[in-house]
Amino acid sequence: xxxxxxxxxxxxxxxxxxxxxxxxxxxxxxxxxxxxxxxxxxxxxxxxxxxxxxxxxxxxxxxxxxxxxxxxxxxxxxxxxxxxxxxxxxxxxxxxxxxxxxxxxxxxxxxxxxxxxxxxxxxxxxxxxxxxxxxxxxxxxxxxxxxxxxxxxxxxxxxxxxxxxxxxxxxxxxxxxxxxxxxxxxxxxxxxxxxxxxxxxxxxxxxxxxxxxxxxxxxxxxxxxxxxxxxxxxxxxxxxxxxxxxxxxxxxxxxxxxxxxxxxxxxxxxxxxxxxxxxxxxxxxxxxxxxxxxxxxxxxxxxxxxxxxxxxxxxxxxxxxxxxxxxxxxxxxxxxxxxxxxxxxxxxxxxxxxxxxxxxxxxxxxxxxxxxxxxxxxxxxxxxx
Amino acid sequence: xxxxxxxxxxxxxxxxxxxxxxxxxxxxxxxxxxxxxxxxxxxxxxxxxxxxxxxxxxxxxxxxxxxxxxxxxxxxxxxxxxxxxxxxxxxxxxxxxxxxxxxxxxxxxxxxxxxxxxxxxxxxxxxxxxxxxxxxxxxxxxxxxxxxxxxxxxxxxxxxxxxxxxxxxxxxxxxxxxxxxxxxxxxxxxxxxxxxxxxxxxxxxxxxxxxxxxxxxxxxxxxxxxxxxxxxxxxxxxxxxxxxxxxxxxxxxxxxxxxxxxxxxxxxxxxxxxxxxxxxxxxxxxxxxxxxxxxxxxxxxxxxxxxxxxxxxxxxxxxxxxxxxxxxxxxxxxxxxxxxxxxxxxxxxxxxxxxxxxxxxxxxxxxxxxxxxxxxxxxxxxxxx
DNA sequence: TTGTTATGTTCATATCGAGAACAAAACCTT
DNA sequence: AAGGTTTTGTTCTCGATATGAACATAACAA
Numbered sequence: 001x002x003x004x005x006x007x008x009x010x011x012x013x014x015x016x017x018x019x020x021x022x023x024x025x026x027x028x029x030x031x032x033x034x035x036x037x038x039x040x041x042x043x044x045x046x047x048x049x050x051x052x053x054x055x056x057x058x059x060x061x062x063x064x065x066x067x068x069x070x071x072x073x074x075x076x077x078x079x080x081x082x083x084x085x086x087x088x089x090x091x092x093x094x095x096x097x098x099x100x101x102x103x104x105x106x107x108x109x110x111x112x113x114x115x116x117x118x119x120x121x122x123x124x125x126x127x128x129x130x131x132x133x134x135x136x137x138x139x140x141x142x143x144x145x146x147x148x149x150x151x152x153x154x155x156x157x158x159x160x161x162x163x164x165x166x167x168x169x170x171x172x173x174x175x176x177x178x179x180x181x182x183x184x185x186x187x188x189x190x191x192x193x194x195x196x197x198x199x200x201x202x203x204x205x206x207x208x209x210x211x212x213x214x215x216x217x218x219x220x221x222x223x224x225x226x227x228x229x230x231x232x233x234x235x236x237x238x239x240x241x242x243x244x245x246x247x248x249x250x251x252x253x254x255x256x257x258x259x260x261x262x263x264x265x266x267x268x269x270x271x272x273x274x275x276x277x278x279x280x281x282x283x284x285x286x287x288x289x290x291x292x293x294x295x296x297x298x299x300x301x302x303x304x305x306x307x308x309x310x311x312x313x314x315x316x317x318x319x320x321x322x323x324x325x326x327x328x329x330x331x332x333x334x335x336x337x338x339x340x341x342x343x344x345x346x347x348x349x350x351x352x353x354x355x356x357x358x359x360x361x362x363x364x365x366x367x368x369x370x371x372x373x374x375x376x377x378x379x380x381x382x383x384x385x
Numbered sequence: 386x387x388x389x390x391x392x393x394x395x396x397x398x399x400x401x402x403x404x405x406x407x408x409x410x411x412x413x414x415x416x417x418x419x420x421x422x423x424x425x426x427x428x429x430x431x432x433x434x435x436x437x438x439x440x441x442x443x444x445x446x447x448x449x450x451x452x453x454x455x456x457x458x459x460x461x462x463x464x465x466x467x468x469x470x471x472x473x474x475x476x477x478x479x480x481x482x483x484x485x486x487x488x489x490x491x492x493x494x495x496x497x498x499x500x501x502x503x504x505x506x507x508x509x510x511x512x513x514x515x516x517x518x519x520x521x522x523x524x525x526x527x528x529x530x531x532x533x534x535x536x537x538x539x540x541x542x543x544x545x546x547x548x549x550x551x552x553x554x555x556x557x558x559x560x561x562x563x564x565x566x567x568x569x570x571x572x573x574x575x576x577x578x579x580x581x582x583x584x585x586x587x588x589x590x591x592x593x594x595x596x597x598x599x600x601x602x603x604x605x606x607x608x609x610x611x612x613x614x615x616x617x618x619x620x621x622x623x624x625x626x627x628x629x630x631x632x633x634x635x636x637x638x639x640x641x642x643x644x645x646x647x648x649x650x651x652x653x654x655x656x657x658x659x660x661x662x663x664x665x666x667x668x669x670x671x672x673x674x675x676x677x678x679x680x681x682x683x684x685x686x687x688x689x690x691x692x693x694x695x696x697x698x699x700x701x702x703x704x705x706x707x708x709x710x711x712x713x714x715x716x717x718x719x720x721x722x723x724x725x726x727x728x729x730x731x732x733x734x735x736x737x738x739x740x741x742x743x744x745x746x747x748x749x750x751x752x753x754x755x756x757x758x759x760x761x762x763x764x765x766x767x768x769x770x
Numbered sequence: 771t772t773g774t775t776a777t778g779t780t781c782a783t784a785t786c787g788a789g790a791a792c793a794a795a796a797c798c799t800t
Numbered sequence: 801a802a803g804g805t806t807t808t809g810t811t812c813t814c815g816a817t818a819t820g821a822a823c824a825t826a827a828c829a830a
Contacts, residue, residue: 006785006817006818006819007392007395007784007785007786007787007816007817007818007819008784008785008786008818008819010392010395010785010786010787010817011785011786011787014786014787030808031808031809032807032808032809035808040787040788041787041788041789042808042809042810043787043788043789043809043810043811043812044786044787044788046809046810047786047787065795065796065797067796067797067806067807068795068796068797068798068805068806068807069795069796069797069805069806069807069808070793070794070795070796070806070807070808070809071794071795071796071807071808072807072808072809145730147730153730161730197608198608199605199606199607199608199612200608213697215600215605220584220600220697221584221698222584222697222698222699223582223583223584223585223698223699223700223701223736224698224700224734225698226698226731227584227696227697227698228696228698229695229696229698229728230695230696232692232695232696232728233618233620233692233693233695233696234619234620234621234622234688234692234726235618235619235620236619237619237622237633244728244729244730245728245729245730245732246691246695246725246726246727246728246729247726248622303619306631307617307618307619308618310614310615310617310618310631311612311613311614311615311617311618312598312605312607312612313606313607313608313609313610313611313612313613313614314607314608315608315609316608340631341619341631341632342631343614343617343629343630343631344629344630344631345530345532345538345546345629345630346611347630349609351608391786391787391788391816392785392786392787392788392815392816392817392818393787393788393815393816393817395786395816395817395818396816396817396818399817399818415777416777416778417776417777417778420777425818425819426818426819426820427777427778427779428778428779428780428818428819428820429817429818429819431778431779432817432818450826450827450828452775452776452827452828453774453775453776453826453827453828453829454774454775454776454777454826454827454828455775455776455777455778455824455825455826455827456776456777456825456826456827457776457777457778
């Protein structure tokens with residue numbers, strides 16, 4: 001029973017609701033609109049906003065008049081307010097950005113790395129270079145599952161069950177972490193193609209395919225925080241054995257690895273991505289063999305999406321990475337293959353399959369979301385008064 | 386923004402929290418315990434309980450003393466309080482029960498039916514026979530997906546997109562409806578083997594297999610209210626075409642249909658269930674061919690559960706129907722097959738596969754849960770004051 | 771018999787949001 | 801240019817909530 005309520009907490013709770021509304025909104029809104037949105041009186045809204053301005057969380061700027069009525073103010077993040085830092089930690093690069101309330105992202109720094117855990121110390125140093133008293137929380141996106149929230153497993157870096165506590169230590173600011181595929185999905189759900197949907201899915205296609213189930217704007221994590229390995233279900237009837245230890249994974253037929261394997265190349269994480277780009281280019285230029293490889297990839301993608309739609313009934317499915325190219329080049333094939341594996345009675349209302357709109361910034365954007373989620377709480381807001 | 390909050394709503398909200406706690410509790414608790422549970426003072430608890438007693442929602446009975454301290458009272462449903470009716474509508478029978486706050490079920494009536502929609506009128510009549518002013522809401526469990534919440538599709542009755550409004554009309558009490566597999570899962574999640582879990586799954590195995598994903602005690606419904614057709618994912622590599630219109634469904638290899646098909650019988654909904662029981666009996670008696678059929682069923686079950694666990698990471702999976710027998714007779718085979726299709730790094734912590742404890746009463750119990758869910762709201766509680 | 775413990779009860783208090791009335795600042799009409 | 805309209809901001813009173821402290825009560829234990 002977390003939601004204990006005294007009449008004093010009521011105020012904090014409404015402050016959080018207001019901050020959440022400002023953060024989630026696509027565009028700034030006025031104080032009067034805020035009152036209507038939250039279902040509170042204008043007087044109460046004035047009081048809330050005043051206190052949040054005192055706490056340097058919100059700021060009021062004159063709104064350009066729109067029609068009749070007394071001029072009002074727009075609610076915007078306070079110029080001296082708290083900031084979240086977001087880190088996107090990738091295969092060989094990292095990016096650090098600052099994110100204000102509302103989601104505006106400012107890139108601060110980026111770098112390459114040598115694939116050893118030492119990179120975490122360098123990222124910590126980069127944070128320190130930009131850190132000031134405005135920094136409130138860090139959101140961190142990494143690839144690989146993070147078991148039970150603290151045991152990191154990145155196969156293509158050879159990191160096996162690395163203890164997160166040794167990488168992100170007590171000298172770090174408050175930090176929340178999740179994996180990139182899940183965060184990319186969260187970003188689409190909060191600020192992209194899946195906005196406002198109750199049930200949706202997102203898949204990131206790179207070397208293989210991973211994804212997340214998005215319910216009411218939240219990414220599902222599972223019982224051990226390792227949900228989302230949709231690529232490791234045997235959905236396409238492959239006879240091969242996957243790196244994960246299972247036979248027949250969907251990932252064996254979808255993604256860059258599947259593309260290059262068709263050309264006799266060993267799938268892997270070095271040159272594989274470039275070769276996949278090359279195959280994509282050749283397919284666009286009309287090369288029949290490259291085109292056939294793309295066809296197979298698209299058909300396998302659609303088949304898996306259809307199967308998953310039967311089980312989970314998403315309103316829409318967004319794709320990122322290679323998936324964006326596959327939609328661009330093979331949309332009808334994906335949809336046909338999806339429909340073929342959709343239960344007959346669902347075919348008149350198939351899930352929409354759309355490219356993500358957050359794009360490459362998905363993990364970073366998602367990291368910013370979980371960072372702000374961590375502090376947009378009654379406890380934190382109360383502590384700032 | 387549904388959760389508008391005035392200090393007057395606060396009281397109603399706490400009343401609902403208290404009622405919810407009483408409803409969800411495994412055993413009655415005292416007023417003092419309620420105060421601790423909700424994090425409120427004893428004086429506030431006294432006020433809440435007093436008002437709920439006035440509203441004929443709660444009743445206080447002397448609690449047998451346990452050690453020192455002033456004697457207190459247990460909070461129990463009011464003897465003249467509201468009741469939910471629950472209906473379990475099956476292939477050829479139906480059951481009507483009355484369910485008090487807290488979940489105690491009293492069976493009222495049951496009957497057979499002729500598989501035509503006319504049975505709904507007879508169920509309505511049965512409700513009318515037992516209805517009095519205490520009846521607040523009806524929860525209804527049916528088989529088959531209910532698209533968008535109002536278009537019912539029961540293939541084995543030959544009902545295709547039947548409009549629910551024509552079956553459950555304006556002369557019915559307030560009625561909420563969902564399908565049996567989902568409600569059986571909800572029952573396990575609220576009152577059975579999956580109690581208290583954040584992420585879990587339940588599968589009901591009858592002719593085929595259907596299930597539901599349970600998150601924090603709620604069954605997922607999907608974007609069009611037709612989530613849960615896990616049986617129609619191609620998880621086992623079958624080459625057959627399923628009744629649903631798709632090739633290779635998991636359901637082709639798991640359940641009574643799969644059992645009888647192995648003996649050259651046509652799967653169907655008439656004698657199929659009896660034949661499956663017969664096969665089960667023979668397997669128990671040591672018949673090698675029946676045993677082999679059971680083996681195949683169990684292996685296919687495990688394979689699918691492993692695949693789904695990769696994607697959704699449940700803490701536990703409960704089974705009902707034939708699944709209970711499969712666990713009883715072939716537990717190790719199911720677990721081995723599940724492990725084989727579990728990603729290697731997950732095998733040291735596989736999902737627990739357990740028989741449901743609500744058993745045959747799952748759909749009825751789940752129907753009662755959604756019925757009470759529908760009224761344990763601030764609006765309804767306020768309307769009773 | 772007396773002390774201990776847990777719970778029930780009473781009362782004063784701070785705070786919250788609602789609602790009404792009024793003020794202010796724009797736009798629109800004539 | 802003047803007056804009316806519309807929307808928002810501001811001020812004040814009011815009823816309601818949960819709290820916390822103090823006290824009362826009813827069991828058990830020594």
